[in-house]
Amino acid sequence: MNSGSLAFRVPELDVKPFADEAFLNRDYLRAAFRSMLRARVLENKLSSLYKAGKIVGGVYLGRGQEAVSACLGAALIQGKDFFAPLIRDQAGRDAFGEPMIDCTRTYLGSVLGPMRGRDGNIHRGRPKNGMPAMISHLGAQVSLVAGMLFAKRQKGELAGVVGATCIGDGATSTGAFHEGLNLAAMEKLPLVIVIANNQFAYSTPTDRQFACRDLVEKARGYGVAGHVVDGTDLLACASVIGNAVKRAREGGGPQMIVAHLLRLSGHGEHDDGSYVPDTLKAGHYGRDCLEIAIQQLVAQGYATAEEIQTWQDETAEEVQRAVAQAQQEPTPDPFTEDWRALSTRFS
C-alpha cells in the first residue's frame, strides 16, 4: 500500500561539528551509550510484557532514537537542570537519572511508583526533581519548561541552568509548540528543544506535516539557534547536542536541534508500522543507532566489546529485578484511593 511516490524529506546532512569538542570525551560518551543500551534492553522487555498482556494501555518505544535522547539526558545535570521528556525518551530519562523502577512501576501500575496508578506508561515524572510528567497533548511541555526556567530567573537562580525538552516532527505542527518556542525565545530563556524528525507522526509522513525543506529552518523564524544532526550517529549527537546544551548553559539563548532518524518501531507496540516503506528502512536512517554506537565506541577505544557485553548482561539482570519488583507491589485500590483532585481540603 505504500508507494515510492511519497516524497520523504530525508535530507543529505551537512553536519558541521562544533569547534568545541568537549563532549567527545570518554565519560560522556560512555554514560550516553550505557543509557542507550539500558533503554533498549528495558524496552524490549516492556514490549514482551505488553504482548503477553501484562501491561494495560500502551507501550511506546524509543527504538532508533536512543542516541539523540541519551546525548541530551547525559548533557543535563539532575538537581540543577530541567528535562521534560516525551514519548520516546527512555534513554534520556535514564541518562538524566530517572530510576529504572519508576518506569516499570508506572507501566505495571504499582501504587509505589511516582504516578501511583493514576497515570501510566510514559506519562510519568518527578516534577520536584526537575522532570515534569508529560501530558499527551503535544507541544504543551515547551512553555512549561520555559515557565520552570522563568521561575529560576525570578528567584535569581537561573545562572548556569538549562531546561530541555524533546518533541517529534508531528508536534512541530501544533500551536502549543509555536507559542511555547516563541515565548521562550522572546524571554531569552536557556531552553534546548530537540526535535526528533523520525519521519512519521503515528502513520503520517512528514510531507503531510510541514512544507519547509528542513525543520531546522524554523529556528531562524523564532530567533533561536538551529542545529542539525544525524540522529543515528552517537558521536555526531554527542557533539551537536552536548554543545547546544553547553551554549544554552553559557548564556547563548534558546537552542533547537533537529535530529534526523527513523522510528524503528510502530507508534506504539499496538502498531506494526507497516506503512513505513522498505526503501526507508533500508536507507541511511534505517540503520540502528545502537549498533552504530557500538562500532564507534569500540573503534575509537572508548569501550571494549567485552565491557559492552558486561553492561548488557548487568542491564538484563537489572531489568528483570525492576520488573519483578514492580509486579510484586500493590496496585491501586479504588476503595482506599483518595478521589480528590485538589490539594486544598475545603471544610
Place this chain on the structure above:
Amino acid sequence: MSVTYIDAIREAQAKLLREDPRVFLYGQDIATFGGAFKATKGLAEEFPGRVYDAPISEDAMIGLAVGAAIEGMRPIVEMQFADFSSVAFNQIVNQAATHFYRTGVPVPLTVRLPSGGTPGSGPFHSQSMESIYAHYPGLVVLTPATVTDAYHMLLDGVALDDPVIYCEHKFLYRWLKAKSINGEHLPIGQARITRPGKHATVVAYSAMVHEAIRAADRLQEEGGWEIEVVDLRSVKPLDMDTVLASVARTGRLLAVGEAFPWGGVTAEVVARVAAEGFHLLDAPPMRLNARDTPVPYHPKLWAAHRPTPESIAVAIRQLLSF
C-alpha cells in the same frame, strides 16, 4: 471616598506583590499600559521585574505559569478577556488541573478571567466560562459579586496551593462601588445570604447577584414578597449547605446565571437540590440563564440575551404562583 470592584482587584494584586515574593503577573498589555481594563495600573512601575507583558499566546502563558508554579512561584495570569482563555483551554484543564492528582505536586496559579457581558462587546468579549472550568476536576472557580469579595477572594485564591480560575465581572468593574474593601470576609467555599427572605430562594453569583436583588426588591414592593438571594461566591467548591438550608426555609428555588443555558452552574444547583433536597421543595425548581445563542453585539439584543431584573422577576412570580 469609595472603592470600585476593579480597584479591589488592583489593590489585591498590589498587596500580593508587596507581601509575597513568589507572586508575579503575566498577561497581555498589563505592564506599562496597565491592562485593557487597568487592573494592573501602575504595578509594573511599583514592582519592577514582577509584572510582564505577555505575547498573544494564551496557551504558552498558562504553560509558563504551570512551570513556574512547579518551581515554587505563585503566578497570576491575566487573560485579556475570559473568552480568549479558550486558546489556553488545554493547558488549564489538562496540564494545570490534572497536575496534583497525577504527580502529587500542586500548581498554585491564578488565572484572572474578565468575564461576562457589557453592551456592545459582542460574541467574543462577553463570555462567562465558569461552568466550563468548574466541570473539570482539579480547579477552584471563584465568582466574586462584591467589592470586598473581589479583594479577599483574589488574596485567598492566590494563597491556595491549587489552580484558581478567578472570574471577575467586567460589568461590575466601575459600576460597583463600596465604602471600603474591608467588608465581611468569608472563606472560599462559603456562600452568602445577601438578602434574607422566606418565600423563595434565588441562587446567583457574580453580576447576577445584583440583578437578582433588584428583582427581589420589585417583588417586595409589588406584593410584599420576601425573596432570599444567595450569592454562591465560589461555584467550585459549591456551598450546597447554605443553598439547601435556604430552600428548607423557602421551599422554592430559582437558580440564575449569565452563562449559556445548556448544563452549567444553575443546572448543577438545581440537580443537587432536586437530588438532595427534593422533600424541601414546594414547587419545581427553576433555572434562568442567558439565551442559547452567541452573545449578541447590539445593546438591545444583549440586554435581552442575559437574565435581567425583569426576566428574573417574571421567573420568581411563576415560581411563587405554583
